[in-house]
Amino acid sequence: MTYEFLVASAIGVLVAGGIYLALRARTFQVVLGLTLISYAVNLFLFASGRLVVGRPPIWDAVKGGAVSAYTDPLPQALVLTAIVITFGMTAFVVILSLRSFLETGSDHVDGDTVPCDAQDGLAHGLAEGEGP
Amino acid sequence: MSLLDHLPILPVAIPALAAPLALLAMRRRRGLGVAISLVSCLALLGCALVLMGRVSGGTITAYALGEWPAPFGIVLVADRLAALMLVLTAVLSLIALTHAVVTGADRKGWHFHPLFQFQLMGLNGAFLTGDLFNLFVFFEVLLIASYGLMLHGQGPARLKAGVQYVVVNLVGSAIFLIALGMLYALTGTLNMADMGLAVAEVPAADQGLLRIAGLLLVSVFALKAAVAPLHLWLPRTYAVSTPAVAALFAIMTKVGVYAIIRVVPQVFGADAGAAAWVPAPYLLPAALVSAVIGFAGVFVARSLSEQASYAVIGSTGTLLIAVAGWSAQSLGAGLYYLVHSTLAAAALFLVADVVARRRGAYSDNASPGPAFAVRGGIGLMFMAAAIAATGLPPLSGFIGKLLILKSVAALPDWSWSWGVILGTTLIGVIGFARVGSAVFWKATEGEAPPAPANRLDFIAPAAALALLAALSAGAGWASVYAEATAAQVLDPAQSARVVLKDRAP
Numbered sequence: 001m002t003y004e005f006l007v008a009s010a011i012g013v014l015v016a017g018g019i020y021l022a023l024r025a026r027t028f029q030v031v032l033g034l035t036l037i038s039y040a041v042n043l044f045l046f047a048s049g050r051l052v053v054g055r056p057p058i059w060d061a062v063k064g065g066a067v068s069a070y071t072d073p074l075p076q077a078l079v080l081t082a083i084v085i086t087f088g089m090t091a092f093v094v095i096l097s098l099r100s101f102l103e104t105g106s107d108h109v110d111g112d113t114v115p116c117d118a119q120d121g122l123a124h125g126l127a128e129g130e131g132p
Numbered sequence: 133m134s135l136l137d138h139l140p141i142l143p144v145a146i147p148a149l150a151a152p153l154a155l156l157a158m159r160r161r162r163g164l165g166v167a168i169s170l171v172s173c174l175a176l177l178g179c180a181l182v183l184m185g186r187v188s189g190g191t192i193t194a195y196a197l198g199e200w201p202a203p204f205g206i207v208l209v210a211d212r213l214a215a216l217m218l219v220l221t222a223v224l225s226l227i228a229l230t231h232a233v234v235t236g237a238d239r240k241g242w243h244f245h246p247l248f249q250f251q252l253m254g255l256n257g258a259f260l261t262g263d264l265f266n267l268f269v270f271f272e273v274l275l276i277a278s279y280g281l282m283l284h285g286q287g288p289a290r291l292k293a294g295v296q297y298v299v300v301n302l303v304g305s306a307i308f309l310i311a312l313g314m315l316y317a318l319t320g321t322l323n324m325a326d327m328g329l330a331v332a333e334v335p336a337a338d339q340g341l342l343r344i345a346g347l348l349l350v351s352v353f354a355l356k357a358a359v360a361p362l363h364l365w366l367p368r369t370y371a372v373s374t375p376a377v378a379a380l381f382a383i384m385t386k387v388g389v390y391a392i393i394r395v396v397p398q399v400f401g402a403d404a405g406a407a408a409w410v411p412a413p414y415l416l417p418a419a420l421v422s423a424v425i426g427f428a429g430v431f432v433a434r435s436l437s438e439q440a441s442y443a444v445i446g447s448t449g450t451l452l453i454a455v456a457g458w459s460a461q462s463l464g465a466g467l468y469y470l471v472h473s474t475l476a477a478a479a480l481f482l483v484a485d486v487v488a489r490r491r492g493a494y495s496d497n498a499s500p501g502p503a504f505a506v507r508g509g510i511g512l513m514f515m516a517a518a519i520a521a522t523g524l525p526p527l528s529g530f531i532g533k534l535l536i537l538k539s540v541a542a543l544p545d546w547s548w549s550w551g552v553i554l555g556t557t558l559i560g561v562i563g564f565a566r567v568g569s570a571v572f573w574k575a576t577e578g579e580a581p582p583a584p585a586n587r588l589d590f591i592a593p594a595a596a597l598a599l600l601a602a603l604s605a606g607a608g609w610a611s612v613y614a615e616a617t618a619a620q621v622l623d624p625a626q627s628a629r630v631v632l633k634d635r636a637p
């Protein structure tokens with residue numbers, strides 16, 4: 001079990017869960033799915049600078065100079081940018097889907113109005129297998 | 133450094149300053165905010181024209197932000213293609229802004245003008261940047277502004293389409309980042325010119341990853357360009373947007389096309405080893421299918437704005453047929469058609485709005501309603517816009533399609549391209565004729581709603597049509613410029629020498 005394997009499988013699991021949720025019909029699941037995908041993307045970007053443990057970023061304060069074995073600081077800066085953007089976008093998409101739910105009376109991504117009970121699977125007809 | 137040397141940063145800096153100023157001014161004095169927005173657009177047009185004058189001779193200007201040398205710092209690269217897109221954006225923004233102000237569409241929400249300026253900042257930045265991650269950031273800037281503009285005016289239909297638009301683009305951004313991460317891991321750089329040199333040295337074991345990264349990157353650009361099968365988000369989004377906004381959005385799909393034109397020759401060009409021209413085999417079929425889907429949509433559309441949205445898809449497909457040839461001639465023809473199709477799509481959206489403003493409850497539906505004011509004049513404008521969009525003489529669409537047909541004749545798959553372009557033109561003509569005759573010739577009994585007090589809303593669509601006429605009158609000059617641009621784009625070593633100075637071979 002190497003460190004690389006752990007990070008890679010974490011990214012894989014996050015993406016799989018994210019894709020599953022993003023393909024759901026209702027906005028809440030879709031937003032959660034997008035969030036998971038964005039976490040996976042951030043981890044992936046971070047890993048693109050190679051996984052290095054315990055190395056300084058280019059300049060070592062203890063040894064007082066440049067070093068040859070260092071961790072790449074650029075992906076960390078990229079991740080920071082990506083985190084800020086996805087954080088803002090997640091906040092926006094939450095507000096947008098709330099607004100959309102309140103105005104159209106439906107939280108389905110394709111905008112179809114489905115009674116709440118039916119979409120939760122609680123309607124009697126659906127529970128007994130008589131539904132559409 | 134003289135002031136003129138700072139010219140490449142101005143198209144990003146001007147709207148970035150104008151947006152907050154407009155935001156502050158709008159709170160107390162609306163007129164001042166509108167004036168700031170207009171002056172900013174005019175200044176952008178001036179900057180873009182001066183920049184075009186400086187680079188049209190073939191010089192490439194690299195502007196290192198903060199004097200950090202490439203590839204460590206971010207560079208803005210002003211070449212013929214960037215200047216062309218900047219001028220097009222500035223012209224289109226003036227038309228769209230005029231229409232929004234004249235029709236009062238900018239009063240239907242709070243922050244139209246600041247969002248409009250941020251949108252321009254994102255567009256201009258995307259056209260100028262020479263750094264892939266910076267391209268992502270500017271894509272996000274223009275997308276975030278476009279979410280706001282698209283929802284401008286609100287209403288259930290817009291919110292519904294808005295959720296889909298935002299979700300699709302968020303997934304697109306995630307894939308963009310994955311592609312960037314892979315490219316950075318493989319090449320160790322994000323500067324486009326530097327990456328173009330580095331991809332040739334990627335070890336053979338990693339070539340598969342490189343190809344995947346290239347295809348992911350191009351599929352994100354194809355999503356933004358609404359190329360089939362990634363076009364499904366576009367018709368709903370554009371058809372429900374405020375028409376002035378939809379007219380500006382006509383350039384948003386072209387940003388995707390621009391990114392393909394910019395990145396593929398530079399990073400995945402002839403020198404890229406196993407990853408050379410990796411997206412090329414998929415581009416032509418996708419372009420053919422989008423042209424067919426777009427013009428089929430024009431044929432069956434239920435309203436004028438929906439028809440204009442499908443015309444955008446169709447014209448992007450036609451444009452990519454030319455781009456997919458990757459020769460200086462076909463790319464040059466494609467660039468000429470790019471300018472034309474952007475203006476034509478804007479004209480269609482604006483004419484649709486002019487109609488909708490006079491038909492009351494019938495709006496811009498493609499069904500006969502009561503005869504409305506100035507039907508003949510608007511009908512003529514619609515006919516001119518339809519002629520431009522389908523590519524009939526005398527407007528520039530005809531010349532654009534002619535250039536494309538001529539240039540792809542030398543390519544191996546020319547029969548498909550010819551068949552699709554000529555066939556879709558016919559379908560488009562019939563589709564526009566059907567809708568035009570329903571709206572402008574037939575009439576039902578009933579009283580049309582009172583016409584708007586003035587005809588100021590004719591200004592913007594008439595300006596777009598006049599520009600199309602000018603583009604066909606100046607076709608000789610424009611096509612020479614377009615071909616020179618294409619030659620410059622297809623020779624990435626030129627810009628690599630300017631951007632990387634002594635590091636380039």
